[in-house]
Amino acid sequence: MLLLAVDTATPAVTVALHDGTSVVAETGQVDARRHGELLLPAVDRVLAEAGVKLDAVTGVVVGVGPGPYTGLRVGLVTAATFGSALSVPVHGLCTLDGLAYAARRGGLEGPFAVATDARRKEVYWARYEDGETSGEPAVDRPADITEQLAGLPVVGAGALLYPEAFPDPRGPEHVSAGALASLAAERLAAGAALLPPQPLYLRRPDAQVPKNYKVVTPK
Amino acid sequence: MADEPLVLGIETSCDETGVGVVRGTTLLADAVASSVDTHARFGGVVPEIASRAHLESMVPTIERALKEAGISARDLDGIAVTAGPGLAGALLVGVSAAKAYAYALNKPLYGVNHLASHICVDQLEHGPLPEPTMALLVSGGHSSLLLAPDITSDVRPLGATIDDAAGEAFDKIARVLHLGFPGGPVIDRLAKEGDPKAIAFPRGLSGSRDPAYDFSFSGLKTSVARWIEAKRAAGEDVPVRDVAASFQEAVVDVLTRKAVRACKDEGVDHLMIGGGVAANTRLRALAQERCERAGIRLRVPRPGLCTDNGAMVAALGAEMVARNRPASDWELSADSSLPVTEPHMPGAHSHTHDHDHVHEISKDNLYS
Numbered sequence: 106m107l108l109l110a111v112d113t114a115t116p117a118v119t120v121a122l123h124d125g126t127s128v129v130a131e132t133g134q135v136d137a138r139r140h141g142e143l144l145l146p147a148v149d150r151v152l153a154e155a156g157v158k159l160d161a162v163t164g165v166v167v168g169v170g171p172g173p174y175t176g177l178r179v180g181l182v183t184a185a186t187f188g189s190a191l192s193v194p195v196h197g198l199c200t201l202d203g204l205a206y207a208a209r210r211g212g213l214e215g216p217f218a219v220a221t222d223a224r225r226k227e228v229y230w231a232r233y234e235d236g237e238t239s240g241e242p243a244v245d246r247p248a249d250i251t252e253q254l255a256g257l258p259v260v261g262a263g264a265l266l267y268p269e270a271f272p273d274p275r276g277p278e279h280v281s282a283g284a285l286a287s288l289a290a291e292r293l294a295a296g297a298a299l300l301p302p303q304p305l306y307l308r309r310p311d312a313q314v315p316k317n318y319k320v321v322t323p324k
Numbered sequence: 325m326a327d328e329p330l331v332l333g334i335e336t337s338c339d340e341t342g343v344g345v346v347r348g349t350t351l352l353a354d355a356v357a358s359s360v361d362t363h364a365r366f367g368g369v370v371p372e373i374a375s376r377a378h379l380e381s382m383v384p385t386i387e388r389a390l391k392e393a394g395i396s397a398r399d400l401d402g403i404a405v406t407a408g409p410g411l412a413g414a415l416l417v418g419v420s421a422a423k424a425y426a427y428a429l430n431k432p433l434y435g436v437n438h439l440a441s442h443i444c445v446d447q448l449e450h451g452p453l454p455e456p457t458m459a460l461l462v463s464g465g466h467s468s469l470l471l472a473p474d475i476t477s478d479v480r481p482l483g484a485t486i487d488d489a490a491g492e493a494f495d496k497i498a499r500v501l502h503l504g505f506p507g508g509p510v511i512d513r514l515a516k517e518g519d520p521k522a523i524a525f526p527r528g529l530s531g532s533r534d535p536a537y538d539f540s541f542s543g544l545k546t547s548v549a550r551w552i553e554a555k556r557a558a559g560e561d562v563p564v565r566d567v568a569a570s571f572q573e574a575v576v577d578v579l580t581r582k583a584v585r586a587c588k589d590e591g592v593d594h595l596m597i598g599g600g601v602a603a604n605t606r607l608r609a610l611a612q613e614r615c616e617r618a619g620i621r622l623r624v625p626r627p628g629l630c631t632d633n634g635a636m637v638a639a640l641g642a643e644m645v646a647r648n649r650p651a652s653d654w655e656l657s658a659d660s661s662l663p664v665t666e667p668h669m670p671g672a673h674s675h676t677h678d679h680d681h682v683h684e685i686s687k688d689n690l691y692s
C-alpha cells in the first residue's frame with residue numbers, strides 16, 4: 106500500500122506518503138494565499154524524498170475540509186484528477202479528524218474539541234470523545250460555542266485565534282497530511298468506510314445577486 | 325497527420341467547465357458542462373457557485389472529452405489550461421486539475437491566455453490563422469480589437485471597451501426588458517422580428533476625435549433604458565422587438581465598423597471574430613456584408629466554438645507545442661487579470677534552460 110495524502114483545507118498546504126505502516130515522507134508549508142502554487146511542487150518533493158514515482162501510489166487521501174472554499178478546492182480537484190489519471194481510489198477524510206488524530210497521538214486524552222479558522226470571525230469545529238467525533242462538524246462564532254465547550258481543551262489554530270472563547274488551546278496548530286494518511290491507513294486496514302472526496306463547505310455560497318436595475322431617468 | 329500535437333485543453337474562467345481535445349488544427353472532442361442555469365435566477369454569474377460547479381464537473385468532463393476523442397491520455401503531447409484572465413476561484417480549479425493531470429501523465433503543461441484561445445479556436449474551423457490575424461473579441465467579459473502577428477507569442481491590443489463589455493450590455497438591456505439571463509440569445513431572437521431602424525440609439529465613441537478602436541456601451545445602455553422608461557412612464561407599450569433590434573444594431577454597427585477600419589488601417593485582409601457575442605446572427609451578417617464590401621475575408625467559428633470551451637484552449641496549446649514554446653512549471657498559478665499581451669505563462673526557468681522543464685523540475689519522479 107502506498108497512500109498519497111494532501112490537505113489544503115486550512116492555511117497549511119500539506120502532503121505525505123504512507124506505506125501502510127508509517128509515514129514515508131512529508132512536507133508542508135503554511136501560506137493561506139498560495140495553495141494553488143504550492144501543492145504540486147510539494148507533491149513532487151514528497152515523491153522525490155521517498156524516491157518513488159507517482160504511479161507507485163495505490164490510493165489518494167484528501168482532506169475534505171471544512172475549510173475556506175478556494176484553497177479547499179485545490180486539494181480536492183488535485184486528488185480527484187490524480188485518482189482519474191492513475192486509476193486509483195480517492196478517499197476523503199474530515200480535516201478536523203486529522204487534527205484530532207494528531208492531538209491524540211501527541212498524548213491528549215479524554216474528550217476535546219478541534220477548531221480551525223473559518224474566517225469571518227467564525228471557526229469550523231467538532232467534538233471528539235475517545236478519538237471519535239461526536240456529531241457533525243459545524244461552523245459558528247466562537248462566543249456562541251464557548252459554553253458548550255467549557256472545560257474542554259480545544260485543538261488547532263481556531264483555538265489559538267480566540268483565547269477568550271477557548272482558554273485551553275492545544276496543539277497541533279495545523280493539520281498534517283501525515284496524520285491524515287496514518288488515520289486513513291488505520292481505517293482502511295480496519296475495513297472502515299472513509300468519506301467520498303467531496304468538499305465540506307458548511308456554508309451556502311455567497312450568492313451576490315446583482316443589484317436591481319436602477320432607474321436612470323431623473324424624477 | 326498523426327505527428328501533429330495531440331493536446332487536451334481545460335477552460336474554467338467563468339461558468340463553463342470545458343475540456344477539449346485537438347490534434348494540431350483538428351477538433352477531436354469538445355466537452356462542456358455549464359452552470360449557467362444555476363446563475364440565471366441571480367441575473368449574472370455568481371463566482372462561488374461557478375467554482376463549486378467546476379470542482380464537481382472537472383474530472384467527469386475530462387473523462388468525457390477523452391472518450392469522445394477516442395484517444396488514450398498516454399498519447400497526449402501536452403495539457404493546456406486557461407491561466408487567465410477570468411474569475412480567480414474558477415480559474416484555480418482548472419489550473420489545479422491541469423497541473424495534476426500533466427504531472428500524473430508526465431506531460432508538459434501550458435498555462436495559456438483565455439483571449440488568445442478565443443482567437444486560436446478558429447484554426448479548428450478554418451485552418452491555420454493568417455499572420456498577422458486581426459481579431460474582434462466580444463463576450464460578456466471582453467470587447468477588444470487585437471492584432472496577433474503570432475498567436476503564441478505576440479498579441480497586441482489595438483482597442484477595448486472603456487466601460488461595459490458588449491455582452492454585458494445585452495444582459496443589462498435584457499434585464500430592463502424583463503427577458504431574463506443571459507440576454508444575448510433572446511435579444512438576437514426578438515430582434516429578427518423587429519425594425520433595426522425604428523429607434524436611433526447612439527453609437528458610442530464614433531466621433532471623428534474619439535479613439536478609433538476603443539468601444540463604449542455604457543451610454544447606449546443608459547439611452548436604451550431611458551427610452552424604455554419614458555414609454556412606460558407615458559403608459560405606452562414598449563415595442564420590445566423594435567427596441568431589441570435597434571439596440572442590437574447600434575452595438576454591431578460600432579463593432580463591425582471599427583473592426584473593418586482596423587483591418588484597413590493595418591493592411592490586414594481578413595478579420596476573425598470570436599467570443600460569445602460572435603454567436604449573434606446580426607453581428608455575423610453585418611460583418612460579412614461589410615467585410616465583403618471592403619475585400620476582407622471574414623473568419624467566424626461556429627457558435628459552439630465562440631462561447632467559452634476547452635477546445636479553444638487545446639487549440640492554442642497545440643500551437644504552443646507545434647512552435648516549441650516553453651512549457652509552464654508546477655508553480656503555475658491562476659492570474660485573474662492576465663494581460664492579453666501574454667499569450668501563455670512559461671515557467672520561470674524556461675528562459676535560461678531550453679531542455680524539457682518537466683524533467684528538470686521533477687528529475688526522475690515521473691513516469692519514465
Ligand SMILES: [Zn+2]
Binds near residue numbers: 463465600632
Ligand atoms: Zn471568453
